[in-house]
Amino acid sequence: MATIIVDKIAKSFGATQAVKDVSFEVHPGEIFGLLGPNGSGKTTSIRVILDIYQPDSGSVTILDGPMTNEKLNYIGYIPEERGLYQDVPLDRCLTYLATLKGLTEDQIKERLPKYLAKFDLTEHAKKKAKELSKGMQQKGQLIAALIHDPEIIIIDEPFSALDPINTQLVKDLLIEQRNAGKTIVMCTHQMNQVEQLCDRLVLIDHGQVLLQGELSEIRNRFSTNEVIIDALNPLPEKLNGVSRIEKLNGAYRLSPQEGLSSHELLNELVTQGIKLNSFEVAVPTLDEIFIKVVKESGGTDE
Numbered sequence: 001m002a003t004i005i006v007d008k009i010a011k012s013f014g015a016t017q018a019v020k021d022v023s024f025e026v027h028p029g030e031i032f033g034l035l036g037p038n039g040s041g042k043t044t045s046i047r048v049i050l051d052i053y054q055p056d057s058g059s060v061t062i063l064d065g066p067m068t069n070e071k072l073n074y075i076g077y078i079p080e081e082r083g084l085y086q087d088v089p090l091d092r093c094l095t096y097l098a099t100l101k102g103l104t105e106d107q108i109k110e111r112l113p114k115y116l117a118k119f120d121l122t123e124h125a126k127k128k129a130k131e132l133s134k135g136m137q138q139k140g141q142l143i144a145a146l147i148h149d150p151e152i153i154i155i156d157e158p159f160s161a162l163d164p165i166n167t168q169l170v171k172d173l174l175i176e177q178r179n180a181g182k183t184i185v186m187c188t189h190q191m192n193q194v195e196q197l198c199d200r201l202v203l204i205d206h207g208q209v210l211l212q213g214e215l216s217e218i219r220n221r222f223s224t225n226e227v228i229i230d231a232l233n234p235l236p237e238k239l240n241g242v243s244r245i246e247k248l249n250g251a252y253r254l255s256p257q258e259g260l261s262s263h264e265l266l267n268e269l270v271t272q273g274i275k276l277n278s279f280e281v282a283v284p285t286l287d288e289i290f291i292k293v294v295k296e297s298g299g300t301d302e
Contacts, residue, residue: 001027001028001064002025002026002027002061003026003027003028003062003063003151003152003183004025004026004049004060004061004062004152004183004185005025005060005061006022006023006024006025006045006048006049006058006060007023007058007059007060007061008021008022008023008057008058008059009021009022009023009045009048009055009057009058009059009060010022010055010056010057010058011044011048011053011055011056012056017207018041018044018207019041019044019045019048019055019204019207020041020206020207020208021058021208021209022041022045022058022202022204022207022208022209023058023209024202024209024212026183026184026185027183028151028181028182028183029178029179029181029182029183030178030183030184030199030200031174031175031178031184031186031197031198031199032183032184032185032186032198032199032200032201032202033186033187033188033194033197033198033200033201033202033215034046034185034186034187034201034202034204035187035188035189035191035194035201035202035203035204035290036203036204036205037189037205037294038189040204040205040206040207041204041205041206041207041208042156042187042204043080043156043187044207045204046154046156046185046187048060049062049067049154049185050067050072050075050077050154051067062075062152063151063152073101073102073148073150074150074151074152075150075151075152075153075154076145076146076148076150076152076153076154076155077145077153077154077155078141078142078144078145078154078155078156078158079156080156080157080160080187082137082138082141083141083144084129084137084140084141084144085129086128086129086130087128087129087130088128088129089125089126089127089128090121090124090125090126090127090128090129090132090140091112091116091125091126093129093140093144094112094115094140094143094144094147095108095112097144097147098111098112098144098147098148101147101148101150102148103147103148108147111147112143112147115143115146115147116143118169119139119140119142119143119166119169120139121136121139121140121143124136133161134160134161135161135162135163135166137161138160138161138162138166139162139166142158142170142173146173146177150182151182151183152182152183152184152185153174153177153182153183153184153185154184154185154187155174155184155185155186155187156187156188157187157188157189157190158170158174158186158188158193159188159190159193171193171196171197174186174197175197178199186198191285191286191287191290192286192287194215194286195215195285195286198215199214199215200212200213200214200215201213201215201218203290203293203294205293205294205297206297210293210294210297211289211293215286218286218289219283219284219286219289220283222284222288222289222292223281223282223283223284224255224282224284225255225256225260225261225262225265225281226253226254226255226256226262226281226282227253227254227256227262227265227266227279227280227281227282228248228251228252228253228254228278228279228280228281228282229251229252229254229269229274229276229278229279229280230250230251230252230276230277230278231252231274231275231276231277232275232276232277233275235252235274239254239268239269239272239274240268240272241256241257241260241264241265241268241269242254242255242256242257242265243255243256243257243258251278253282262281266279
């Protein structure tokens with residue numbers, strides 16, 4: 001049973017239609033990627049899901065029904081525009097935000113120190129938010145979203161301002177939450193993070209769905225018969241069976257001639273005496289698919 005069902009929602013602001021007939025479902029125990037260029041309708045879709053905006057048409061089902069004030073306590077939300085109180089010490093700010101999610105004083109005293117330690121913020125807990133780095137504020141925002149153990153986590157640009165160590169910490173945390181059966185919607189433009197984390201995704205542009213499905217299925221759908229090889233010696237300019245040779249950081253990307261499969265190309269290279277360290281089918285990156293789909297739709301790749 002889907003935790004979130006978005007059914008043909010539409011939303012306009014004056015003459016601008018931000019979202020048009022967007023539909024998707026998100027299930028427990030998965031990380032779902034909500035992707036799109038700037039201004040594509042991602043944030044509007046999230047705000048409709050959270051009942052911040054009312055859709056002009058269509059509907060959203062959350063936990064088997066419409067959104068209610070009670071259900072908001074089952075959701076952890078991190079907007080792209082961070083929301084910590086800047087002139088309040090971090091621990092007091094997080095305590096207050098936790099009470100808004102229904103936690104008792106005893107629950108906060110038990111959970112908050114553990115989260116502060118997990119995010120290496122214990123020694124900074126008495127500092128005001130404005131005195132913290134952007135990365136520290138981002139970690140504080142993550143604590144605010146997770147401390148009440150929500151069933152649904154909606155996170156907009158989760159890795160913003162984080163260094164590689166803290167990026168990995170957040171990745172591990174999201175995987176941990178997914179494995180615990182939580183429903184996670186991740187809105188981001190960082191395609192490499194989507195490839196590493198997301199089980200399924202939807203790509204929207206100009207308010208419309210262009211692509212959606214399982215990540216592996218989408219990549220297979222856009223795959224070609226091109227291959228990437230690491231050769232022991234430099235390749236000649238021309239090879240039998242190859243229509244194009246492209247150098248790639250010490251490796252080569254080969255496009256077989258029409259009608260030649262990747263397996264047949266491998267046999268052809270061996271026959272020609274090409275010695276290989278590796279040979280693999282070139283699977284398109286999500287960046288490549290993203291750009292291709294958006295451009296073909298007439299949109300932009302900004």
